[in-house]
Amino acid sequence: xxxxxxxxxxVGLVSSAMLVSTCYCIKPVEAIDFSKNEAxxxxxxxxxxxxxxxxxxxxxxNSYLKTKNKKLKKDLENQKSAAANTTQTLDSVxxxxxxxxxxxxxxEAEIQYVETSIQNTQAEIDQDNQxxxxxxxxxxxxxxENTFINYVFGAENFTDMxxxxxxxxxxxxxxxELIAQMLEKKKEIENQKVTxxxxxxVLEEQKKEQATxxxxxxxxxxxxxxxxxxxxxxxxxxxxxSNAIDASLAAFYEQSKKDDVGHVSQIPTPKPNPSNNNNQNxxxxxxxxxxxxSNxxSNxxSNSNANNxxSNxxSNSxxxxxxxxxxxxxxxxxKALSKQGKRYYWGASGPNYFDCSGLVYWAHNQTGVSIGRxxxxxxxxxxKAVSYSHLQIGDVITxxxxxxxxxxxxxxxxxxxxxxxxxxxxxxxxxxxxxxxxTSVAPGSYFYSRIYNCRRLY
Numbered sequence: 001x002x003x004x005x006x007x008x009x010x011v012g013l014v015s016s017a018m019l020v021s022t023c024y025c026i027k028p029v030e031a032i033d034f035s036k037n038e039a040x041x042x043x044x045x046x047x048x049x050x051x052x053x054x055x056x057x058x059x060x061x062n063s064y065l066k067t068k069n070k071k072l073k074k075d076l077e078n079q080k081s082a083a084a085n086t087t088q089t090l091d092s093v094x095x096x097x098x099x100x101x102x103x104x105x106x107x108e109a110e111i112q113y114v115e116t117s118i119q120n121t122q123a124e125i126d127q128d129n130q131x132x133x134x135x136x137x138x139x140x141x142x143x144x145e146n147t148f149i150n151y152v153f154g155a156e157n158f159t160d161m162x163x164x165x166x167x168x169x170x171x172x173x174x175x176x177e178l179i180a181q182m183l184e185k186k187k188e189i190e191n192q193k194v195t196x197x198x199x200x201x202v203l204e205e206q207k208k209e210q211a212t213x214x215x216x217x218x219x220x221x222x223x224x225x226x227x228x229x230x231x232x233x234x235x236x237x238x239x240x241x242s243n244a245i246d247a248s249l250a251a252f253y254e255q256s257k258k259d260d261v262g263h264v265s266q267i268p269t270p271k272p273n274p275s276n277n278n279n280q281n282x283x284x285x286x287x288x289x290x291x292x293x294s295n296x297x298s299n300x301x302s303n304s305n306a307n308n309x310x311s312n313x314x315s316n317s318x319x320x321x322x323x324x325x326x327x328x329x330x331x332x333x334x335k336a337l338s339k340q341g342k343r344y345y346w347g348a349s350g351p352n353y354f355d356c357s358g359l360v361y362w363a364h365n366q367t368g369v370s371i372g373r374x375x376x377x378x379x380x381x382x383x384k385a386v387s388y389s390h391l392q393i394g395d396v397i398t399x400x401x402x403x404x405x406x407x408x409x410x411x412x413x414x415x416x417x418x419x420x421x422x423x424x425x426x427x428x429x430x431x432x433x434x435x436x437x438x439t440s441v442a443p444g445s446y447f448y449s450r451i452y453n454c455r456r457l458y
Contacts, residue, residue, distance in 0.1 A: 072235035329394020344422030376408035383457035415442030
């Protein structure tokens with residue numbers, strides 16, 4: 001039981017999938033990688049000789065170019081933003097480098113000042129040292145010549161003598177202290193010089209690092225500027241190519257519109273031919289009289305009635321095909337004409353939106369002709385073949401643009417057809433110009449040269 005239900009479900013699922021797969025006027029095809037040969041498609045699509053066989057390809061190529069241009073513009077914005085950040089960083093690096101250079105100059109000035117101070121202090125020490133040496137030499141000479149003794153003992157009193165001895169000692173100690181202080185100052189200055197030299201060395205190292213960073217960012221900025229220039233060129237080329245194809249497509253659409261007929265009224269249905277009816281009645285009467293003459297009872301009358309009915313059926317079967325077929329074809333055409341102006345929507349089958357095969361399906365089924373939902377290519381192999389010269393109102397005409405059957409319309413007489421005109425999957429009811437309309441298929445028209453075959457589906 002479960003297997004049976006599953007089978008039914010599977011069959012239903014497959015049927016649904018098949019129905020969906022046949023709902024479109026134009027079959028989806030594998031996407032073309034335009035990036036590999038842009039020049040080729042550019043020469044095709046911007047040549048000014050666009051045809052319906054390459055229209056869709058060129059529309060897709062144009063869409064590719066517009067998408068590419070949009071992406072390139074976005075990339076350009078990002079690249080310019082990155083370059084601006086790099087420039088800002090480079091400015092910061094330069095400011096840092098300028099600050100380091102200023103610090104180095106300041107340290108060099110300080111070092112120069114300290115070196116001068118060291119030299120001056122050393123000179124003072126040398127001078128003081130020489131003076132002390134000179135005084136000691138003189139003192140020693142005084143002592144040797146008893147001058148010091150005479151100086152001490154030449155005092156007027158003991159107190160004066162002590163004062164002279166203390167003065168001499170104080171002078172000697174002061175000289176020694178002065179020299180010690182100057183030596184300490186010299187040592188301090190030399191330590192300061194070492195500190196400054198070390199600081200300068202650190203600054204020099206920082207300067208090298210910043211200079212390296214500066215070179216890197218300058219190289220990065222130059223590369224970014226090259227990228228920006230290249231992207232701008234690519235974007236301009238893509239935009240120029242897209243504009244050229246826009247112009248080519250616009251010219252193509254204008255050319256194809258020249259065959260549009262405008263609104264067409266309903267086609268009148270022909271009245272039955274009275275002469276045919278009279279002939280049928282005469283035939284019926286002759287048959288009835290002949291039968292009555294050969295038969296004399298009620299059973300014969302019954303047979304006569306039967307023969308009359310057969311005669312009527314035979315007469316009708318010989319006249320019906322032409323008359324009924326014409327009326328049915330007109331009815332199909334009129335149903336389609338009643339939807340003039342309804343917008344094209346890829347995959348739609350009415351009542352307010354149609355694609356090309358959807359209009360054919362709807363018009364036939366509205367008149368009782370069950371043809372099933374198919375594609376233009378599907379209808380191209382359905383029904384029976386009809387030559388262009390023997391087209392009848394209500395017949396369908398299929399078209400090929402070089403890559404298989406991809407369009408279909410309903411013939412309405414006078415070299416015209418009614419069809420749902422659109423641009424395939426990209427048209428989804430948004431364009432009032434892409435709609436159910438009447439267009440010429442007469443010799444010399446745009447569509448005439450692209451006829452694939454003609455079929456009668458009823």
